[in-house]
Amino acid sequence: MRVLNLEQGRPDRLTARRLLLSGLENARASGHREVKLIHGYGSHGVGGSIRRDTRTTLLQLQEEGQILGFIPGEEFGPFSELCRQALTKNWELTRDPDYARGNSGITIVLLRK
Incomplete structure (x- = not known):
């Protein structure tokens, strides 16, 4: 899984948004x-x-169909339906150190092919 750190260097939210969009692409x-x-x-x-x-x-992006969805870090675990669906495609997500930790400082994005 690719990791994209949007807070590195303490950017403002608009700079972070540009990093997000280019990083996802x-x-x-x-x-x-x-x-x-x-x-x-x-x-x-x-x-x-x-x-x-x-x-x-x-x-x-999800409403526009550009991504499949996203899992807020606080829901990234076995009790989230979206996370369980993602695990059917990639069970290795459970190896991520933030899996089932309730970390609101991260978000997992599910990309379209």
């Missing part, structure tokens, strides 16, 4: 099926705005 072009986004959970305010903007952007 690069991952898709490289054949990845999932991308783990690290956006932080907002303990200092910056991560919170990046997290909110990232998830809003992902919802738009």
Whole structure:
């Protein structure tokens, strides 16, 4: 799974959005099926705005059919229906260190082929 750190260097939310969009496109072009986004959970305010903007952007991309969906980190575990569906395609997601940890500072994006 490709990892994309959106909070590295403490960018503003618009810069983080550009990194998100280009990173997802690069991952898709490289054949990845999932991308783990690290956006932080907002303990200092910056991560919170990046997290909110990232998830809003992902919802738009999902509605437009550009991604299959996304799993918020706090739902990335065995009790999420979307996560269970993703595991049927790639069980190795369970090996991710954030699996079943309730980490709101990450989001898993499910890419279209």
